Amino acid sequence: xxxxxxxxxxxxxxxxxxxxxxxxxxxxxxxxxxxxxxxxxxxxxxxxxxxxxxxxxxxxxxxxxxxxxxxxxxxxxxxxxxxxxxxxxxxxxxxxxxxxxxxxxxxxxxxxxxxxxxxxxxxxxxxxxxxxxxxxxxxxxxxxxxxxxxxxxxxxxxxxxxxxxxxxxxxxxxxxxxxxxxxxxxxxxxxxxxxxxxxxxxxxxxxxxxxxxxxxxxxxxxxxxxxxxxxxxxxxxxxxxxxxxxxxxxxxxxxxxxxxxxxxxxxxxxxxxxxxxxxxxxxxxxxxxxxxxxxxxxxxxxxxxxxxxxxxxxxxxxxxxxxxxxxxxxxxxxxxxxxxxxxxxxxxxxxxxxxxxxxxxxxxxxxxxxxxxxxxxxxxxxxxxxxxxxxxxxxxxxxxxxxxxxxxxxxxxxxxxxxxxxxxxxxxxxxxxxxxxxxxxxxxxxxxxxxxxxxxxxxxxxxxxxxxxxxxxxxxxxxxxxxxxxxxxxxxxxxxxxxxxxxxxxxxxxxxxxxxxxxxxxxxxxxxxxxxxxxxxxxxxxxxxxxxxxxxxxxxxxxxxxxxxxxxxxxxxxxxxxxxxxxxxxxxxxxxxxxxxxxxxxxxxxxxxxxxxxxxxxxxxxxxxxxxxxxxxxxxxxxxxxxxxxxxxxxxxxxxxxxxxxxxxxxxxxxxxxxxxxxxxxxxxxxxxxxxxxxxxxxxxxxxxxxxxxxx
Numbered sequence: 264x265x266x267x268x269x270x271x272x273x274x275x276x277x278x279x280x281x282x283x284x285x286x287x288x289x290x291x292x293x294x295x296x297x298x299x300x301x302x303x304x305x306x307x308x309x310x311x312x313x314x315x316x317x318x319x320x321x322x323x324x325x326x327x328x329x330x331x332x333x334x335x336x337x338x339x340x341x342x343x344x345x346x347x348x349x350x351x352x353x354x355x356x357x358x359x360x361x362x363x364x365x366x367x368x369x370x371x372x373x374x375x376x377x378x379x380x381x382x383x384x385x386x387x388x389x390x391x392x393x394x395x396x397x398x399x400x401x402x403x404x405x406x407x408x409x410x411x412x413x414x415x416x417x418x419x420x421x422x423x424x425x426x427x428x429x430x431x432x433x434x435x436x437x438x439x440x441x442x443x444x445x446x447x448x449x450x451x452x453x454x455x456x457x458x459x460x461x462x463x464x465x466x467x468x469x470x471x472x473x474x475x476x477x478x479x480x481x482x483x484x485x486x487x488x489x490x491x492x493x494x495x496x497x498x499x500x501x502x503x504x505x506x507x508x509x510x511x512x513x514x515x516x517x518x519x520x521x522x523x524x525x526x527x528x529x530x531x532x533x534x535x536x537x538x539x540x541x542x543x544x545x546x547x548x549x550x551x552x553x554x555x556x557x558x559x560x561x562x563x564x565x566x567x568x569x570x571x572x573x574x575x576x577x578x579x580x581x582x583x584x585x586x587x588x589x590x591x592x593x594x595x596x597x598x599x600x601x602x603x604x605x606x607x608x609x610x611x612x613x614x615x616x617x618x619x620x621x622x623x624x625x626x627x628x629x630x631x632x633x634x635x636x637x638x639x640x641x642x643x644x645x646x647x648x649x650x651x652x653x654x655x656x657x658x659x660x661x662x663x664x665x666x667x668x669x670x671x672x673x674x675x676x677x678x679x680x681x682x683x684x685x686x687x688x689x690x691x692x693x694x695x696x697x698x699x700x701x702x703x704x705x706x707x708x709x710x711x712x713x714x715x716x717x718x719x720x721x722x723x724x725x726x727x728x729x730x731x732x733x734x735x736x737x738x739x740x741x742x743x744x745x746x747x748x749x750x751x752x753x754x755x756x757x758x759x760x761x762x763x764x765x766x767x768x769x770x771x772x773x774x775x776x777x778x779x780x781x782x783x784x785x786x787x788x789x790x791x792x793x794x795x796x797x798x799x800x801x802x803x804x805x806x807x808x809x810x811x812x813x814x815x816x817x818x819x820x821x822x823x824x825x826x827x828x829x830x831x832x833x834x835x836x837x838x839x840x841x842x843x844x845x846x847x848x849x850x851x852x853x854x855x856x857x858x859x860x861x862x863x864x865x866x867x868x869x870x871x872x873x874x875x876x877x878x879x880x881x882x883x884x885x886x887x888x889x890x891x892x893x894x895x896x897x898x899x900x901x902x903x904x905x906x907x908x909x910x911x912x913x914x915x916x917x918x919x920x921x922x923x924x925x926x927x928x929x930x931x932x933x934x935x936x937x938x939x940x941x942x943x944x945x946x947x948x949x950x951x952x953x954x955x956x957x958x959x960x961x962x963x964x965x966x967x968x969x970x971x972x973x974x975x
Contacts, residue, residue: 308548310528313592313743318556319521321529321544329437331421333449337494338436338456339420344488345460347381350420355382355411356404382407385423429459430466432604442603443471445511453495454503457485471508472606479508512603520563521554523598523608524741528552531741536754538745547748552741553592558585561856566600571849572828573813573841580831581846582609582720583853584739585824586728590758591737594822607831613717614827617799617843618673618784619816620712622772623697623726624690625678626670630768631693633685637667637771637874638957641677648707653679665958667877670775671783673798675711682710696763697726697736712799723816723825730776730795731818733868734769735760766868773865774874776817785815788848790855793864794819798843803833810839815846819854820865826850880953880962881907883914888949888968890941899939900970902949906934913954915961920947931956946971 308321331339343350349357357380379387386406410419429439439459440448451459461481462469471478483504490500528550532538538546562583565571572579583597598608629635643664645654653675660676661668669677682690690709691701699722702715721739729736738759745754764772776795779785784798796817803809813828826846830837839845867873886904902916910932918927918938928936941947951965 308543308546308550310525310550310552310554312554312556313551316556318552318554319525321525328425328435329421329448331417331424333447334421334424334436335449335451335456337453338448338451338459339424340492340494341453341456341460341485341489342420342424343381344492344494345485346384346463348488348492350381351416353380355407355409356380379403380407381423382410382419385419385426386410388426427463428466429462430470431472431606441513443510443512445513453499454482454486454506457489457503458482458508460485467605471510472512472603475508482508512601519602519604520560521556522604523602523610524552524554524559524593524596526598526605526608527593527596527610528741532745536742536745548753549746549750551743551745553587553590553594553743555594555857558595558853558857562595562597562853565849565853566597571845571852572600573810573839573845574828574830575837575840578830578837579828579839580609581826581828582612583824583826583850584610584720584724585822585854586724586737586739588728588731588818588821588823589737591725591728591739592743592756593739593741609827609831610720613719614812614814614829615714615801616712616718616723617801617812617814618675618678618712619723619797619799619814619825620714620718621670621673621678621710622730622776622797623699624694625682625685625710626666626775627697627764627768627772628685628689628693629666629681630771631764632689635666635681637775638665638877640664640958640960641666641669642680643669643674643677644680645676646680648679648683651679651707653707653711663960665877667775667778670797671778673779673784678710679707682707697729698722698761699726712801720825720827723814724823727796727816727818727825728823729761729763730769730772731820731823732760732769733766734762734764736763766871770867770871771874777865778877780817784843785817785847787844788851790851792819792854794851794854795865796847796850798847800839800842803835803838805833805835806838810842813839813841813843813846815843815850817850820863822854824850824854875911875957878909878911878955878957879907880912880955881905881909882963883951883953883965886949886951886965886968888970890970897939898941899937900941900947900949902936902938902951902968904934904951904965906932907953911956913956915952915954917950917952918947919949919967920945929954941970 309317310319310321311317347357349359383403386403414422424436426435428434429442431442433439433442436459437448439462440446440451443459444451444455458471458478461478461484464481468474469478469481486495486500486504489495490497495503529540529543532543532550533540543550562585566581566583569577572581580599581597582599583595584593585595586592587594596610598610599606602608630637640663643661645652645660655675656673664674664677687706687709691705694701694709699718700716701709705714725736725739738761740756742754743756744752747753773795776797777793779797780794785796794817796815799812799814799816800810801812803811811829811833814826816825818824826849828846829839883904886902889901889903891899891901906912906914912932914930914933914936915926916928916930916936917924927938930936938949947970949968949970953962954960955962
């Protein structure tokens with residue numbers, strides 16, 4: 264009995280000593296782990312252009328510190344209710360929550376349940392990584408206990424509310440209040456405080472900007488928790504839960520003209536080089552980007568001017584991407600007119616491309632693999648393809664039309680006819696070559712850009728780079744190189760090109776797309792340099808005679824770009840009132856302001872056949888016939904008319920005699936023809952029909968010139 268008592272006493276004594284030693288260890292570790300120097304060891308990352316000019320600085324947090332006294336009690340209560348209801352009762356760790364977490368972890372066989380207090384979250388965010396391991400959790404507990412020893416509860420809550428991330432680049436409660444509600448934290452209402460308290464668990468997922476419904480449900484959960492903890496009475500909680508989320512997003516300022524570009528740089532750093540946003544902001548890197556600052560700022564300024572966007576209200580949006588034609592480096596990008604940091608970047612949002620898709624899936628394969636030439640004749644009639652009846656936008660048809668003119672006029676009937684002749688699978692094959700995946704369900708409508716998944720402006724700019732680069736497509740990129748804090752190269756981008764079509768096809772497409780700008784659907788607006796491109800638009804299914812998407816995709820000898828306009832969600836109430844001419848005009852304005860292009864014209868690759876300008880047949884309406892006598896006394900007729908300035912035009916001369924007509928001669932580029940040995944009895948008619956040497960098709964018949972003699 265004595266031995267058992269002694270053993271028990273020994274165990275109690277050793278446990279007490281161990282507990283004392285553990286407590287001393289906690290105190291010792293606390294003096295180390297909460298060293299304030301750890302809070303200031305972040306290094307700023309610098310973005311530079313390829314000429315070495317500094318463009319922007321990236322730091323860890325967009326934060327404005329506020330005192331707990333400036334944060335309303337109801338806002339504090341919202342965070343406590345959802346994050347740590349027993350905050351004012353525990354010493355830094357909540358044993359009940361830990362026990363519950365351990366139980367659930369044991370049941371699942373892995374680390375899945377949290378149980379962290381606000382103090383523990385603060386410890387983790389400042390001093391530790393976010394991995395879920397028992398060692399990290401132990402360190403977290405040690406730090407939390409020591410934080411509670413060093414600071415009051417109110418001070419810890421102040422640290423916490425100033426530290427946490429609220430999404431879209433906003434760190435701390437003050438920055439979040441300004442971002443989402445455009446107000447000071449001291450002016451936040453109960454319902455606004457509840458929304459902000461809903462965000463820290465998963466800022467991106469619960470962002471009301473990106474996911475309204477999830478944000479709404481999470482906010483209402485916070486309100487329910489506040490009611491459960493007696494911060495709200497049941498009636499008030501129910502009333503507030505029924506209210507919608509009303510945001511007042513802080514307007515983008517002029518100094519944020521580069522924000523949509525910076526976000527895409529950060530995305531590429533994480534996706535391609537595995538550097539998280541936090542590592543970039545803390546690491547002191549130098550990131551070289553292909554941006555042209557002047558182009559980025561000019562495009563941003565134009566995007567703020569509503570006159571360039573044909574919407575029914577101020578919510579009409581747009582997206583722009585401009586690439587270096589040779590390398591694929593992104594020179595400028597606008598992810599929206601009112602772009603919010605880390606928000607919806609519309610250069611990566613898929614839209615219906617309209618007629619900008621025709622060069623990719625119709626005309627390129629026709630030139631590349633089939634016996635078609637830019638001046639080959641296509642059928643331009645309203646036809647039915649198993650019930651699908653495409654029609655031209657003006658419901659006017661030429662019956663026969665050249666490929667060149669079909670592209671110039673953006674004809675729909677001829678494009679669908681040509682794709683049907685080649686086969687739908689061929690169009691899909693070429694879409695894939697150009698880097699665009701189509702659905703199995705996509706049919707003939709893809710000739711007009713009617714595809715299931717849509718395409719992004721970035722994809723369209725990439726695709727058109729193949730035409731600009733003699734058939735080789737470049738891959739867009741936002742990062743040229745990354746250097747560490749000591750100047751060592753970590754990553755360097757290599758230019759990647761993919762052969763898509765032959766040089767000949769690319770040159771033919773370039774010449775035809777130049778024609779679109781000179782006298783086709785892309786003729787609107789002014790640009791003095793060399794430009795090739797295509798317009799596009801899609802119909803609004805919710806309202807007749809209105810537009811859903813408007814596009815321009817084109818290139819100069821140096822730049823390839825795509826510009827889209829429309830609404831994030833088109834409806835019968837929100838739609839475009841104009842088509843592809845609006846993005847065409849804006850595109851030309853942007854590049855006109857900054858493009859100083861030394862390459863005046865596109866350079867034809869060696870060994871490639873050139874494409875002559877199209878022959879335009881004149882209307883001959885002044886044909887005249889004059890009698891004359893030859894030197895031997897015979898009568899003759901001199902026919903004259905005003906010829907076209909284009910000396911390539913062929914003129915067929917026809918004679919009608921005794922109700923019979925026959926071709927009596929042909930001249931090229933001339934406006935006269937001599938008919939000899941004309942009989943002196945009866946009446947003779949003459950007319951001229953111009954003929955196109957490129958297509959061998961005749962134009963309209965001229966007026967008749969009549970010669971009358973004595974009847975026999």
